Amino acid sequence: MSTPSSSLLTSLVQLTSDLEQQRFPESALYVVATPIGNIADVSLRALKVLSLVDAIACEDTRNTGLLMSRLGLSTPLFSAHQHNERESAEKIIVRLRKGERIALVSDAGTPAISDPGTRIVDAVIDAGLSVIPIAGACAGIAALSASGLMTDEFYFVGFLPSKTSQRAQLLSRLTSTRATLIFYEAPHRILESAQALANALDGTRRVVVAREISKLFEQIHRCQLSELHDWLAQAPEHQKGEFVLLVEAAVVSDEPDLSEAARVLTILLEGNSVSQAAALAARITGLKKNALYDLALKMQTNDE
Numbered sequence: 001m002s003t004p005s006s007s008l009l010t011s012l013v014q015l016t017s018d019l020e021q022q023r024f025p026e027s028a029l030y031v032v033a034t035p036i037g038n039i040a041d042v043s044l045r046a047l048k049v050l051s052l053v054d055a056i057a058c059e060d061t062r063n064t065g066l067l068m069s070r071l072g073l074s075t076p077l078f079s080a081h082q083h084n085e086r087e088s089a090e091k092i093i094v095r096l097r098k099g100e101r102i103a104l105v106s107d108a109g110t111p112a113i114s115d116p117g118t119r120i121v122d123a124v125i126d127a128g129l130s131v132i133p134i135a136g137a138c139a140g141i142a143a144l145s146a147s148g149l150m151t152d153e154f155y156f157v158g159f160l161p162s163k164t165s166q167r168a169q170l171l172s173r174l175t176s177t178r179a180t181l182i183f184y185e186a187p188h189r190i191l192e193s194a195q196a197l198a199n200a201l202d203g204t205r206r207v208v209v210a211r212e213i214s215k216l217f218e219q220i221h222r223c224q225l226s227e228l229h230d231w232l233a234q235a236p237e238h239q240k241g242e243f244v245l246l247v248e249a250a251v252v253s254d255e256p257d258l259s260e261a262a263r264v265l266t267i268l269l270e271g272n273s274v275s276q277a278a279a280l281a282a283r284i285t286g287l288k289k290n291a292l293y294d295l296a297l298k299m300q301t302n303d304e
C-alpha cells in the first residue's frame, strides 16, 4: 500500500482543524449525503457530523453499519425506511426537541433523492426545527456533470414505472420537454427501459449511459437513443451495475402547428371569404389572424 503524500496529509490536517472551528447546532436534523460507490467521496463535514450526532436515522441499518465500520465510527443507528417514515419522524422530532442532533442517511448518495427521507424532512420543518444539508454525492448530478448535455434545464425523472402502460404514459408526457431528462435504472430493467425510451422519444436524440460512477468499472457511453439497446446488448458487462441514463432535451419548433388550423379553414372557406374564414379560424384556434389569412389564401390558390 502506498503512503499518502505529505502534501495531502498537510491539507487534511488543515481542513480538519478548520472543521473544528465550525458550528454544528443542536436540535437539528442533518441530511447527510454518503458515497455512491467510492468511499473516498465521503466529505469531511459528513465524517464530522456522523461522528458528532447522537444517532443516525438510516434507510438500512446493516448497510450504514458497514459504512460506519469502514469509516471507523460507532454512532448509534436506528432505522428510518420507506415503511416507517411517519413513526421515525415523530421519534426524531421528540429527540431533536430534547436538544439532540440527529443525522439522516440513505443507503447511498443524497437522502430523499429516489430514496426515503422527504416525509421526515417535511415533518421536522413543520415542527419548527432546523434541517441542515451536508452536501455530497448524487448519482444523477454526477452523471449530468460528465454528460456534456445541457445542464441549464434538466428534469429529474428517477426510476421509470415498471408497469408498461404507466411508463408509456409518463414518457409520452416527456416527448417535448425541453430539458435534459435524468433517469435512474437497475441492471435487471436496463434493456427494457432502453427499449421503452427508444419507442417513445425521437431516436436521433443523444443519450448518455453513466454506469458504476466512482467505482472500478465506471463507464460513460454516449450514443443516439436508437443505438442504445444494441450497445447494451453488445456485451454482458454493459448491462451490469448501477445506471443513470440521460437523454438530450427535445428540440421543439416555435412555429405553430398549422395542421388543425388547416382543417378548420377547409370547413370555413366553404361559406366565407378568405378574410372572414381567417378571422373565425383565429377565434377558434387562438392562432394569429395574419398567419391564418396567408394559409387560407394558399389553400384557396391550390384549390383553383
Ligand code: SAM
Residues within 6 Å of the ligand: 036, 037, 106, 108, 109, 110, 111, 112, 113, 114, 115, 137, 138, 139, 140, 183, 184, 185, 186, 210, 211, 212, 213, 214, 215, 242, 243, 244
Ligand atoms: N439517493 C441516491 C442518489 O443521490 O443518487 C439514489 C438512490 S436510488 C435508490 C439508486 C439508483 O441511483 C441506482 O439504481 C442507480 O440508478 C443510481 N445510482 C446510484 N449509485 C450509482 C452509481 N455509482 N453509478 C450509477 N448510478 C448510480
